[in-house]
Amino acid sequence: MAYSDKVIDHYTNPRNVGTLDKSSHKVGTGLVGAPECGDVMRLQIEVDDNNVITDAKFKTFGCGSAIASSSLATEWLKGRSIDDAMAIDNMDIVEELALPPVKIHCSVLAEDAIKAAINDYRVKNGLEPIELEKSHH
Amino acid sequence: MNLPIYLDNNATTPMDPRVLEAMIPYFTQKFGNAASRNHHFGWVAEEGVDYAREQVAKLIGATEKEIIFTSGATESDNLAIKGVFEMYKDKGNHIITAVTEHKAVLDACKHVEKLGGKVTYLPVKEDGLVDLELLEQSMTPETILVSIMYGNNEIGVIQPVKEIAAIAHKHGALFMTDATQAVGKIPVDVNADGIDLLALSAHKMYGPKGVGALYVRRKGPRVKVTAQMDGGGHERGMRSGTLNVPGIVGLGKACELARLEMDSEAQRLSALRDRLEASLSELEESYVNGNVQHRLPHVANISFKYVEGEGLMMAMKDLAVSSGSACTSASLEPSYVLKSLGLSDDLAHSSIRFGLGRFTTDEEVDYAIEVTKKAVTHLRELSPLWEMFKEGIDLNSIEWAEH
Numbered sequence: 266m267a268y269s270d271k272v273i274d275h276y277t278n279p280r281n282v283g284t285l286d287k288s289s290h291k292v293g294t295g296l297v298g299a300p301e302c303g304d305v306m307r308l309q310i311e312v313d314d315n316n317v318i319t320d321a322k323f324k325t326f327g328c329g330s331a332i333a334s335s336s337l338a339t340e341w342l343k344g345r346s347i348d349d350a351m352a353i354d355n356m357d358i359v360e361e362l363a364l365p366p367v368k369i370h371c372s373v374l375a376e377d378a379i380k381a382a383i384n385d386y387r388v389k390n391g392l393e394p395i396e397l398e399k400s401h402h
Numbered sequence: 403m404n405l406p407i408y409l410d411n412n413a414t415t416p417m418d419p420r421v422l423e424a425m426i427p428y429f430t431q432k433f434g435n436a437a438s439r440n441h442h443f444g445w446v447a448e449e450g451v452d453y454a455r456e457q458v459a460k461l462i463g464a465t466e467k468e469i470i471f472t473s474g475a476t477e478s479d480n481l482a483i484k485g486v487f488e489m490y491k492d493k494g495n496h497i498i499t500a501v502t503e504h505k506a507v508l509d510a511c512k513h514v515e516k517l518g519g520k521v522t523y524l525p526v527k528e529d530g531l532v533d534l535e536l537l538e539q540s541m542t543p544e545t546i547l548v549s550i551m552y553g554n555n556e557i558g559v560i561q562p563v564k565e566i567a568a569i570a571h572k573h574g575a576l577f578m579t580d581a582t583q584a585v586g587k588i589p590v591d592v593n594a595d596g597i598d599l600l601a602l603s604a605h606k607m608y609g610p611k612g613v614g615a616l617y618v619r620r621k622g623p624r625v626k627v628t629a630q631m632d633g634g635g636h637e638r639g640m641r642s643g644t645l646n647v648p649g650i651v652g653l654g655k656a657c658e659l660a661r662l663e664m665d666s667e668a669q670r671l672s673a674l675r676d677r678l679e680a681s682l683s684e685l686e687e688s689y690v691n692g693n694v695q696h697r698l699p700h701v702a703n704i705s706f707k708y709v710e711g712e713g714l715m716m717a718m719k720d721l722a723v724s725s726g727s728a729c730t731s732a733s734l735e736p737s738y739v740l741k742s743l744g745l746s747d748d749l750a751h752s753s754i755r756f757g758l759g760r761f762t763t764d765e766e767v768d769y770a771i772e773v774t775k776k777a778v779t780h781l782r783e784l785s786p787l788w789e790m791f792k793e794g795i796d797l798n799s800i801e802w803a804e805h
Contacts, residue, residue: 268716276716276717279784284789296800298802299802299803300747300748300751300787300797300802301746301747301751303710303711303712303748303751304710306786324784324785324789325709325785326708326709326784326785326786326787327710327712328712328713328716329712329716331713339501346539350588375484398660
């Protein structure tokens, strides 16, 4: 199974690798997956007073598709409002990266990471976490 | 040096050009059916087969009549296990094997269970070796066969076959070994080791794919297996089907070359492997899997903690290796062999198998070391687990959402 050019591009030149200050109230952190499953994603967002995501960073333990999915997610998150970010669907990632069926779980994990980061931010700022449907994997 | 570099010689090996050369005439001029007893074409084909049979026998210390040609080790394993189960069912119905066996053995055993047989799957010790005491305790008067591989395909550990055979025989059972990874790489002698049945394959020793053999002991005791393929009664009635003459000739040539070159080749490869392993062990948090005293000369299986094997392989561009991680399978289960050594799932996911071979050069190994080190370092920069480890966070203290 060969990887798509876009996966290779994100894998080779991952965007926004790094760490934001997780103690800052402006920063939301999502840590999803498990080492036993071979996938762990940590996605962080920094949000301004207008609920716009000004920065996003990730680190991922996983296969090339998992790394590419989280790299792409950070690209999409920057400049979006929180509400827009909530609307990112894993199938958008699948489509953009041309992920094969066996790698769909990587995109699901990226979507989960986005939502977990947003909820972390909400809870830190005294808001109710958004009820998430139990993920599909 | 040509890229990409092939370091997956436990999956398959390139064919030695000398093997190909030996095979070619048997496709065109010497195309006869080895079973055609009454004309020149048949005789010529039969001669080629006879010579090959002699070479296979010599490599494992057997006699020609004890070699049954098959389509490969999977068929040999199936024929041995199912064939013994059927042939000896009046004597008993119990088979003992180990959890780290190849799927061909494990699944043939599962089939036997469906037919009413009983199978014991022995666990292995942390270094991958079978516990001889446990084997002894597992033997019953019903045990007809003990099937333990010679050298493991994933970690390369060599089982104490001689001791295992002795235990099997003491309790009146036969001993069979899947020696696919060992034959041609290390000395294997069916008499010295006490082997009653042995499976081997050509494509793991620089021969063609689609051909292998099953050794079936003829003396002390005379072993029989029930044929699993009905037809013309070829191979002493144990495996019907027109002989794959070019393939068999190739297997014979591969065995001949292995026998002549094994000693120097094993030395060269183990020195290369040790260099690779020593260099990669310089990386922090890297672990060699399996027993390092008793193992095949050409295999190194190393876990690089906090990076995932499949992602790592992608960064090791131009290196063809394999990983115990199985991110592509629906179950996301890592290697069952590594897990049965007691390795945690995350270490199993982080493993890379390097399989060196006859055509691996010093230069290629140096390149592999450099690329692997770079890739591990790069992926650790991307790894949240590595960051946590460096911050001194105990990963076991985190409640992971298993998915």
